[in-house]
Amino acid sequence: MRRRNLLAGLTTTAASAVLGTAPALAAPTLSGLEDLLLHRGVPGTGIEPTQQSVAAALAASRREFAACRYDALARALPARIALARALGQQGAPEQSATAVAELYNTATRLCIKLGEDGLAAVTADRALTAALSGAGALTVAEAHRMVSSSWRRQGHYARATEVAVTAARQLADDHAAPEAERLSVQGNLYATAAYTAAKQGDRHTARELISEAEATATRLGRDGQPGGTTYFGPSQVLLHRISISHLLGDCGLAVEHARRVDVTRLPSPERQARYWIDVARAFDQWAKPDRVYQALLAAERAAPQEVRRGSVHPMATGLLRHDRALPGVRAFANRVGALN
Numbered sequence: 001m002r003r004r005n006l007l008a009g010l011t012t013t014a015a016s017a018v019l020g021t022a023p024a025l026a027a028p029t030l031s032g033l034e035d036l037l038l039h040r041g042v043p044g045t046g047i048e049p050t051q052q053s054v055a056a057a058l059a060a061s062r063r064e065f066a067a068c069r070y071d072a073l074a075r076a077l078p079a080r081i082a083l084a085r086a087l088g089q090q091g092a093p094e095q096s097a098t099a100v101a102e103l104y105n106t107a108t109r110l111c112i113k114l115g116e117d118g119l120a121a122v123t124a125d126r127a128l129t130a131a132l133s134g135a136g137a138l139t140v141a142e143a144h145r146m147v148s149s150s151w152r153r154q155g156h157y158a159r160a161t162e163v164a165v166t167a168a169r170q171l172a173d174d175h176a177a178p179e180a181e182r183l184s185v186q187g188n189l190y191a192t193a194a195y196t197a198a199k200q201g202d203r204h205t206a207r208e209l210i211s212e213a214e215a216t217a218t219r220l221g222r223d224g225q226p227g228g229t230t231y232f233g234p235s236q237v238l239l240h241r242i243s244i245s246h247l248l249g250d251c252g253l254a255v256e257h258a259r260r261v262d263v264t265r266l267p268s269p270e271r272q273a274r275y276w277i278d279v280a281r282a283f284d285q286w287a288k289p290d291r292v293y294q295a296l297l298a299a300e301r302a303a304p305q306e307v308r309r310g311s312v313h314p315m316a317t318g319l320l321r322h323d324r325a326l327p328g329v330r331a332f333a334n335r336v337g338a339l340n
Contacts, residue, residue: 094134206248
């Protein structure tokens with residue numbers, strides 16, 4: 001089912017029946033991650049640090065992030081990072097460096113989701129430090145992408161763009177990794193850089209870089225998650241085109257790009273909810289509150305914790321001006337924490 005069919009079919013009555021009117025839940029706490037970063041120690045897992053146990057910790061972290069289970073992820077990450085560190089003391093330094101870097105990359109994504117930009121800068125630096133201590137080129141490149149994202153969140157757009165583009169170009173010369181994995185990481189770097197350029201208002205650079213990402217996706221030929229870590233392909237490029245068009249003020253173009261996305265084929269609740277939130281932003285820019293509301297309800301159905309992010313709150317509170325025309329919107333704003 002295509003986006004327009006889903007959006008047209010999502011009624012307020014149906015959404016209320018599915019979602020109810022439960023109050024907002026407390027935001028996930030990152031105090032455990034803060035303690036880890038401050039070297040205060042974290043509770044042990046009681047699990048022996050083996051390659052198998054660390055691989056299981058990595059897989060669980062990816063699943064929780066993809067499912068937008070941010071509360072569970074925030075609780076578990078500190079002990080998992082400590083477990084991955086301990087692996088290095090068991091004679092597996094390269095595997096330890098890779099796992100620690102990947103877990104800190106996940107921590108950076110989580111911090112960004114929760115609006116903890118200062119903390120994201122620290123975790124991104126830890127990810128890159130771990131990656132450079134012995135991980136492979138793909139892990140180093142992904143850590144650079146997280147550094148780029150953290151610089152963007154601090155408002156350093158030019159530097160953030162340069163970090164991502166440089167990492168993508170360096171990776172192009174590295175043929176040690178399988179081509180599909182290399183193209184996926186490289187494509188995501190170009191897409192991230194394009195988004196950052198759009199955030200700066202640099203229309204020309206944004207379009208040039210998203211075209212690079214699209215060319216990479218064409219070489220890859222399909223959407224995929226090779227190696228289980230990095231999702232990239234034509235759909236990922238489209239998702240970034242939606243965001244970029246919105247940032248550049250082209251809300252109509254953003255909606256046109258959104259119509260080309262088959263939501264049911266996006267790989268996770270996180271990607272589906274992110275898509276719907278971007279659709280909502282485009283319609284908000286277009287001053288179509290009914291479409292904004294429908295898109296946000298769709299995002300909530302896909303991943304309730306994703307719509308509790310602070311970046312959604314301005315749209316939710318803005319919809320309250322139309323509460324007579326949008327039944328249930330006040331309950332929605334309360335569920336996502338916009339009334340707190």
